[in-house]
Amino acid sequence: MVADALRPHLNKNCSIVVLFPEGIDPHTYRPVPSDIQRLQEADAIVYNGLHLEANMESMFKHLSRSKPCIGLGSFIPTQKLIALDAYSFDPHIWFDIPLFGLAAKMAADSVCKALNPLLFFHNTNYLDSLFELDAALQHQWNQKPESQRILCSVHDAFSYYCRRYKLKQMSLQGVSTAAEFGIYEVDAMVDFMVKNKVKVAFTEAHALTKAMKSIQLGCAQRGHILVLGDPLLTDAPGKKGSPGGSWPGMVIENSAKIHKALNHD
Numbered sequence: 001m002v003a004d005a006l007r008p009h010l011n012k013n014c015s016i017v018v019l020f021p022e023g024i025d026p027h028t029y030r031p032v033p034s035d036i037q038r039l040q041e042a043d044a045i046v047y048n049g050l051h052l053e054a055n056m057e058s059m060f061k062h063l064s065r066s067k068p069c070i071g072l073g074s075f076i077p078t079q080k081l082i083a084l085d086a087y088s089f090d091p092h093i094w095f096d097i098p099l100f101g102l103a104a105k106m107a108a109d110s111v112c113k114a115l116n117p118l119l120f121f122h123n124t125n126y127l128d129s130l131f132e133l134d135a136a137l138q139h140q141w142n143q144k145p146e147s148q149r150i151l152c153s154v155h156d157a158f159s160y161y162c163r164r165y166k167l168k169q170m171s172l173q174g175v176s177t178a179a180e181f182g183i184y185e186v187d188a189m190v191d192f193m194v195k196n197k198v199k200v201a202f203t204e205a206h207a208l209t210k211a212m213k214s215i216q217l218g219c220a221q222r223g224h225i226l227v228l229g230d231p232l233l234t235d236a237p238g239k240k241g242s243p244g245g246s247w248p249g250m251v252i253e254n255s256a257k258i259h260k261a262l263n264h265d
């Protein structure tokens with residue numbers, strides 16, 4: 001997501017190497033020796049930040065002594081971030097298209113100023129296209145009644161999306177896929193689904209379909225039919241070359257899946 005958002009603001013001579021393999025979970029990813037070598041060879045490093053790449057933070061800190069090494073999240077004013085507690089913020093910023101797009105532009109600008117200002121490519125059309133996309137999604141959601149604006153998924157990846165398009169979010173796991181959950185969380189979610197008459201819930205491309213099936217079963221035991229929608233793309237884009245295989249394509253694809261499931265409701 002970071003590479004896709006940065007690329008439009010960089011000169012074609014700039015080569016971007018994406019470190020994470022396709023479809024991995026950034027919350028739990030641990031760097032392998034070849035990653036460390038690539039990070040050492042890079043002129044600059046840009047990452048999401050806000051504790052998303054939890055196992056790489058000490059390495060980023062170390063590398064920042066010798067080269068620009070910046071998190072996109074640091075370009076977003078604190079009051080626009082979603083606070084988790086007094087010290088930490090929700091890292092899933094790529095689901096707020098304008099917020100992430102602007103932060104990426106600022107990050108590209110900052111890196112280019114540090115390395116060579118000629119590497120920066122002034123691309124206002126790109127930001128305009130992001131604002132148009134956001135307005136289209138906004139319009140699509142505005143057509144839905146409030147009772148349908150509930151997004152239930154495995155982990156809390158959609159807080160920014162839900163804030164942007166005024167949806168209520170419910171998930172099993174909290175903000176990290178590394179979080180434990182048990183019978184209490186399952187019961188609470190089943191209870192929420194039944195009380196709010198939620199008819200659709202979503203699994204995620206790389207997480208815990210089984211857990212969501214236990215929610216479905218819990219609902220069935222209370223006489224409530226819950227349908228599982230197509231898996232959503234949360235913390236990584238989909239297959240390269242597919243419509244959801246990039247940012248912001250993954251946000252468009254998710255939105256389409258959610259609307260499709262709600263429309264068949």
Ligand SMILES: [Zn+2]
Nearest residue numbers: 157175177235
């Ligand atoms: Zn996540």
